[in-house]
Amino acid sequence: MARVLVVTNRKGGTGKTATAVNLAAELAARGERVLLVDLDTQGHCAVGLGIQVKKGEPTVHGLFASGSPLLPALRESAWDQLHLLPADTLFEHGSGSRDESLLRHALHAEGLHERYDTIVLDTPPSLDILLLNALHAADWVLVPFLPHFLAGEGVRQLARVLFRVASSRPDKGLRLVGFLPIMCDTRIGQHKKVSGSVAQQFGASRMLPGIRNDIRVAESFAAGKPVRYFAPKTRAAEDYQTATAILLERWQ
Numbered sequence: 274m275a276r277v278l279v280v281t282n283r284k285g286g287t288g289k290t291a292t293a294v295n296l297a298a299e300l301a302a303r304g305e306r307v308l309l310v311d312l313d314t315q316g317h318c319a320v321g322l323g324i325q326v327k328k329g330e331p332t333v334h335g336l337f338a339s340g341s342p343l344l345p346a347l348r349e350s351a352w353d354q355l356h357l358l359p360a361d362t363l364f365e366h367g368s369g370s371r372d373e374s375l376l377r378h379a380l381h382a383e384g385l386h387e388r389y390d391t392i393v394l395d396t397p398p399s400l401d402i403l404l405l406n407a408l409h410a411a412d413w414v415l416v417p418f419l420p421h422f423l424a425g426e427g428v429r430q431l432a433r434v435l436f437r438v439a440s441s442r443p444d445k446g447l448r449l450v451g452f453l454p455i456m457c458d459t460r461i462g463q464h465k466k467v468s469g470s471v472a473q474q475f476g477a478s479r480m481l482p483g484i485r486n487d488i489r490v491a492e493s494f495a496a497g498k499p500v501r502y503f504a505p506k507t508r509a510a511e512d513y514q515t516a517t518a519i520l521l522e523r524w525q
Protein backbone atom coordinates (compact mmCIF):
# COMPACT_ATOMS: atom_id res chain seq x y z
CA MET A 274 0.00 0.00 0.00
CA ALA A 275 1.39 3.36 -0.99
CA ARG A 276 1.59 6.13 1.56
CA VAL A 277 -0.07 9.25 0.20
CA LEU A 278 1.47 12.62 1.07
CA VAL A 279 -0.33 15.87 0.33
CA VAL A 280 1.80 19.01 0.07
CA THR A 281 -0.41 21.95 0.86
CA ASN A 282 -0.85 25.46 2.19
CA ARG A 283 -3.76 27.86 1.71
CA LYS A 284 -1.32 30.60 0.73
CA GLY A 285 0.05 30.82 -2.80
CA GLY A 286 3.75 30.80 -3.60
CA THR A 287 4.94 28.99 -0.46
CA GLY A 288 7.06 26.40 -2.28
CA LYS A 289 4.43 23.64 -2.51
CA THR A 290 5.28 22.63 -6.07
CA ALA A 291 9.04 22.90 -5.59
CA THR A 292 8.69 20.72 -2.49
CA ALA A 293 6.42 18.16 -4.16
CA VAL A 294 8.71 17.79 -7.20
CA ASN A 295 11.96 17.66 -5.22
CA LEU A 296 10.68 15.31 -2.51
CA ALA A 297 9.27 13.00 -5.17
CA ALA A 298 12.68 12.99 -6.91
CA GLU A 299 14.52 12.35 -3.62
CA LEU A 300 12.27 9.43 -2.73
CA ALA A 301 12.65 7.90 -6.20
CA ALA A 302 16.45 8.32 -6.00
CA ARG A 303 16.34 6.32 -2.77
CA GLY A 304 14.69 3.44 -4.61
CA GLU A 305 11.02 4.13 -3.97
CA ARG A 306 8.41 3.86 -6.69
CA VAL A 307 6.94 7.37 -6.72
CA LEU A 308 3.91 8.94 -8.35
CA LEU A 309 3.60 12.74 -8.36
CA VAL A 310 0.03 13.94 -8.91
CA ASP A 311 -0.44 17.54 -10.07
CA LEU A 312 -3.83 18.77 -8.91
CA ASP A 313 -2.96 22.41 -9.63
CA THR A 314 -4.06 23.55 -13.10
CA GLN A 315 -0.99 25.77 -13.32
CA GLY A 316 0.65 22.47 -14.38
CA HIS A 317 4.06 23.26 -12.91
CA CYS A 318 4.91 19.69 -11.84
CA ALA A 319 5.23 18.66 -15.49
CA VAL A 320 7.48 21.68 -16.08
CA GLY A 321 9.64 20.73 -13.08
CA LEU A 322 10.10 17.20 -14.45
CA GLY A 323 10.66 18.35 -18.02
CA ILE A 324 7.52 16.59 -19.28
CA GLN A 325 5.50 18.13 -22.10
CA VAL A 326 1.74 17.70 -21.92
CA LYS A 327 0.04 18.34 -25.24
CA LYS A 328 -3.51 19.62 -25.63
CA GLY A 329 -6.01 16.77 -25.47
CA GLU A 330 -3.66 14.31 -23.71
CA PRO A 331 -5.19 12.62 -20.66
CA THR A 332 -4.63 14.28 -17.28
CA VAL A 333 -5.63 13.80 -13.65
CA HIS A 334 -8.28 16.49 -14.13
CA GLY A 335 -10.14 14.23 -16.57
CA LEU A 336 -11.25 12.34 -13.47
CA PHE A 337 -13.00 15.43 -12.10
CA ALA A 338 -14.28 16.73 -15.45
CA SER A 339 -15.75 13.51 -16.83
CA GLY A 340 -14.82 10.53 -14.61
CA SER A 341 -11.95 9.50 -16.93
CA PRO A 342 -9.58 6.82 -15.64
CA LEU A 343 -6.16 7.80 -14.25
CA LEU A 344 -4.05 5.02 -15.76
CA PRO A 345 -4.01 6.38 -19.35
CA ALA A 346 -2.74 9.70 -17.95
CA LEU A 347 0.36 8.19 -16.26
CA ARG A 348 3.63 9.58 -17.59
CA GLU A 349 7.17 8.37 -17.08
CA SER A 350 9.90 10.91 -16.34
CA ALA A 351 13.55 10.81 -17.32
CA TRP A 352 14.28 9.30 -13.89
CA ASP A 353 13.68 5.73 -12.80
CA GLN A 354 10.49 5.00 -10.89
CA LEU A 355 9.42 8.66 -10.90
CA HIS A 356 6.05 9.02 -12.63
CA LEU A 357 3.60 11.89 -13.07
CA LEU A 358 -0.14 12.32 -13.36
CA PRO A 359 -0.12 15.72 -15.07
CA ALA A 360 -2.58 18.58 -14.72
CA ASP A 361 -4.92 19.95 -17.35
CA THR A 362 -4.12 23.64 -17.62
CA LEU A 363 -7.53 24.21 -19.26
CA PHE A 364 -9.58 22.65 -16.43
CA GLU A 365 -11.73 25.28 -14.77
CA HIS A 366 -11.46 25.30 -11.00
CA GLY A 367 -14.93 24.86 -9.54
CA SER A 368 -16.25 22.87 -12.50
CA GLY A 369 -16.85 19.11 -12.62
CA SER A 370 -17.78 16.59 -9.94
CA ARG A 371 -18.55 17.70 -6.36
CA ASP A 372 -17.53 14.30 -4.92
CA GLU A 373 -14.75 14.89 -2.35
CA SER A 374 -13.68 11.21 -2.40
CA LEU A 375 -13.29 10.78 -6.16
CA LEU A 376 -9.48 10.75 -6.13
CA ARG A 377 -9.27 8.47 -3.11
CA HIS A 378 -11.52 5.91 -4.78
CA ALA A 379 -9.79 6.13 -8.15
CA LEU A 380 -6.29 5.61 -6.64
CA HIS A 381 -7.56 2.45 -4.95
CA ALA A 382 -9.77 1.17 -7.77
CA GLU A 383 -7.07 1.57 -10.43
CA GLY A 384 -4.42 -0.22 -8.36
CA LEU A 385 -2.13 2.79 -7.92
CA HIS A 386 -1.69 2.01 -4.23
CA GLU A 387 -0.08 -1.29 -5.22
CA ARG A 388 2.01 0.16 -8.03
CA TYR A 389 3.75 2.83 -5.94
CA ASP A 390 5.44 3.20 -2.55
CA THR A 391 4.68 6.91 -2.23
CA ILE A 392 2.11 9.08 -3.97
CA VAL A 393 2.82 12.83 -3.64
CA LEU A 394 -0.09 15.21 -4.25
CA ASP A 395 0.67 18.82 -5.21
CA THR A 396 -2.29 21.09 -4.53
CA PRO A 397 -3.66 24.47 -5.60
CA PRO A 398 -3.68 27.16 -2.91
CA SER A 399 -7.45 27.68 -3.25
CA LEU A 400 -9.87 25.87 -0.99
CA ASP A 401 -11.83 24.00 -3.62
CA ILE A 402 -12.98 20.52 -4.51
CA LEU A 403 -9.49 19.60 -5.78
CA LEU A 404 -7.86 20.41 -2.44
CA LEU A 405 -10.64 18.58 -0.58
CA ASN A 406 -10.09 15.53 -2.82
CA ALA A 407 -6.38 15.63 -1.99
CA LEU A 408 -7.09 15.78 1.74
CA HIS A 409 -9.51 12.86 1.50
CA ALA A 410 -7.01 10.77 -0.48
CA ALA A 411 -3.96 11.47 1.72
CA ASP A 412 -2.52 9.81 4.82
CA TRP A 413 0.00 12.55 5.59
CA VAL A 414 0.05 16.33 5.27
CA LEU A 415 3.20 18.37 4.73
CA VAL A 416 2.92 22.15 4.96
CA PRO A 417 5.65 24.25 3.33
CA PHE A 418 5.48 27.84 4.52
CA LEU A 419 7.41 31.07 4.12
CA PRO A 420 8.46 32.27 7.56
CA HIS A 421 7.23 35.79 6.87
CA PHE A 422 4.62 38.08 8.32
CA LEU A 423 1.08 36.60 7.81
CA ALA A 424 2.41 33.04 7.37
CA GLY A 425 0.93 32.12 10.73
CA GLU A 426 -2.55 33.13 9.57
CA GLY A 427 -2.31 30.98 6.40
CA VAL A 428 -1.22 28.01 8.51
CA ARG A 429 -4.07 28.55 10.98
CA GLN A 430 -6.62 28.71 8.13
CA LEU A 431 -5.23 25.47 6.74
CA ALA A 432 -5.32 23.83 10.17
CA ARG A 433 -9.07 24.48 10.39
CA VAL A 434 -9.65 22.77 7.01
CA LEU A 435 -7.40 19.86 7.99
CA PHE A 436 -9.26 19.38 11.25
CA ARG A 437 -12.63 19.44 9.48
CA VAL A 438 -11.62 16.86 6.84
CA ALA A 439 -9.71 14.66 9.30
CA SER A 440 -12.69 14.46 11.66
CA SER A 441 -15.14 13.79 8.80
CA ARG A 442 -13.13 10.82 7.52
CA PRO A 443 -14.37 7.48 8.83
CA ASP A 444 -10.77 6.14 9.03
CA LYS A 445 -9.47 9.27 10.85
CA GLY A 446 -6.39 8.64 8.71
CA LEU A 447 -5.10 12.14 7.97
CA ARG A 448 -1.98 13.09 9.95
CA LEU A 449 0.29 16.12 9.92
CA VAL A 450 3.84 14.97 9.15
CA GLY A 451 5.44 18.39 9.43
CA PHE A 452 5.85 22.06 8.67
CA LEU A 453 8.66 22.90 6.27
CA PRO A 454 10.04 26.46 6.33
CA ILE A 455 10.91 27.57 2.77
CA MET A 456 13.59 30.11 1.85
CA CYS A 457 14.40 30.23 5.53
CA ASP A 458 17.32 31.95 7.17
CA THR A 459 17.66 31.43 10.89
CA ARG A 460 19.78 34.60 11.12
CA ILE A 461 16.71 36.66 10.28
CA GLY A 462 14.74 37.55 13.40
CA GLN A 463 11.37 37.51 11.65
CA HIS A 464 11.97 33.97 10.31
CA LYS A 465 12.87 32.73 13.79
CA LYS A 466 9.82 34.42 15.27
CA VAL A 467 7.32 33.01 12.74
CA SER A 468 8.78 29.47 12.83
CA GLY A 469 8.82 29.69 16.64
CA SER A 470 5.15 30.63 16.78
CA VAL A 471 4.14 27.80 14.37
CA ALA A 472 6.22 25.38 16.47
CA GLN A 473 4.58 26.63 19.65
CA GLN A 474 1.11 26.22 18.21
CA PHE A 475 1.50 22.81 16.58
CA GLY A 476 4.40 21.25 18.51
CA ALA A 477 8.15 21.72 18.03
CA SER A 478 8.52 18.09 16.91
CA ARG A 479 6.43 18.91 13.82
CA MET A 480 8.88 21.56 12.62
CA LEU A 481 11.29 20.27 9.95
CA PRO A 482 14.65 21.87 9.21
CA GLY A 483 13.86 24.19 6.30
CA ILE A 484 14.88 24.63 2.70
CA ARG A 485 17.23 27.59 2.41
CA ASN A 486 16.87 30.33 -0.17
CA ASP A 487 18.59 29.06 -3.31
CA ILE A 488 18.09 30.49 -6.80
CA ARG A 489 18.92 27.01 -8.13
CA VAL A 490 15.39 25.89 -7.16
CA ALA A 491 13.84 28.33 -9.64
CA GLU A 492 16.53 27.61 -12.22
CA SER A 493 15.99 23.86 -11.93
CA PHE A 494 12.32 24.36 -12.90
CA ALA A 495 13.38 26.30 -15.97
CA ALA A 496 15.71 23.40 -16.82
CA GLY A 497 12.97 20.78 -16.27
CA LYS A 498 15.01 18.85 -13.68
CA PRO A 499 14.70 18.30 -9.94
CA VAL A 500 17.41 20.23 -8.11
CA ARG A 501 19.31 17.05 -7.08
CA TYR A 502 20.03 16.46 -10.80
CA PHE A 503 20.31 20.07 -11.92
CA ALA A 504 22.63 21.28 -9.17
CA PRO A 505 23.50 18.42 -6.82
CA LYS A 506 26.07 20.28 -4.72
CA THR A 507 23.86 23.11 -3.59
CA ARG A 508 22.11 24.19 -0.41
CA ALA A 509 18.69 23.34 -1.81
CA ALA A 510 19.69 19.84 -2.94
CA GLU A 511 21.23 19.20 0.49
CA ASP A 512 18.17 20.56 2.34
CA TYR A 513 15.70 18.47 0.32
CA GLN A 514 17.81 15.40 1.08
CA THR A 515 17.73 16.16 4.81
CA ALA A 516 13.97 16.79 4.80
CA THR A 517 13.36 13.53 2.91
CA ALA A 518 15.50 11.53 5.36
CA ILE A 519 13.49 12.92 8.28
CA LEU A 520 10.15 12.17 6.61
CA LEU A 521 11.27 8.60 5.96
CA GLU A 522 12.18 8.25 9.67
CA ARG A 523 8.73 9.53 10.66
CA TRP A 524 7.10 7.02 8.32
CA GLN A 525 8.96 4.02 9.79
Ligand SMILES: Nc1ncnc2c1ncn2[C@@H]1O[C@H](COP(=O)(O)OP(=O)(O)OP(=O)(O)O)[C@@H](O)[C@H]1O
Binds near residue numbers: 488489492509
Ligand atom coordinates in the same frame (compact mmCIF):
# COMPACT_ATOMS: atom_id res chain seq x y z
N1 LIG B 1 14.15 27.26 -1.46
C1 LIG B 1 13.88 28.11 -2.45
N2 LIG B 1 14.77 29.08 -2.77
C2 LIG B 1 14.51 29.97 -3.77
N3 LIG B 1 13.40 29.97 -4.51
C3 LIG B 1 12.46 29.03 -4.23
C4 LIG B 1 12.64 28.06 -3.19
N4 LIG B 1 11.53 27.26 -3.15
C5 LIG B 1 10.71 27.72 -4.11
N5 LIG B 1 11.24 28.77 -4.77
C6 LIG B 1 10.67 29.57 -5.86
O1 LIG B 1 9.57 30.29 -5.32
C7 LIG B 1 8.51 30.36 -6.28
C8 LIG B 1 7.24 29.75 -5.67
O2 LIG B 1 7.47 28.38 -5.45
P1 LIG B 1 6.38 27.28 -5.85
O3 LIG B 1 5.89 27.49 -7.24
O4 LIG B 1 6.96 25.97 -5.51
O5 LIG B 1 5.24 27.70 -4.83
P2 LIG B 1 3.73 27.17 -4.76
O6 LIG B 1 3.34 27.20 -3.34
O7 LIG B 1 3.63 25.89 -5.48
O8 LIG B 1 2.96 28.30 -5.58
P3 LIG B 1 1.42 28.25 -6.04
O9 LIG B 1 0.60 28.55 -4.81
O10 LIG B 1 1.34 29.30 -7.10
O11 LIG B 1 1.16 26.86 -6.56
C9 LIG B 1 9.00 29.62 -7.52
O12 LIG B 1 9.54 30.55 -8.42
C10 LIG B 1 10.08 28.71 -6.97
O13 LIG B 1 11.03 28.38 -7.95
Ligand SMILES: [Mg+2]
Binds near residue numbers: 289313315396
Ligand atom coordinates in the same frame (compact mmCIF):
# COMPACT_ATOMS: atom_id res chain seq x y z
MG1 LIG C 1 2.30 25.28 -6.96
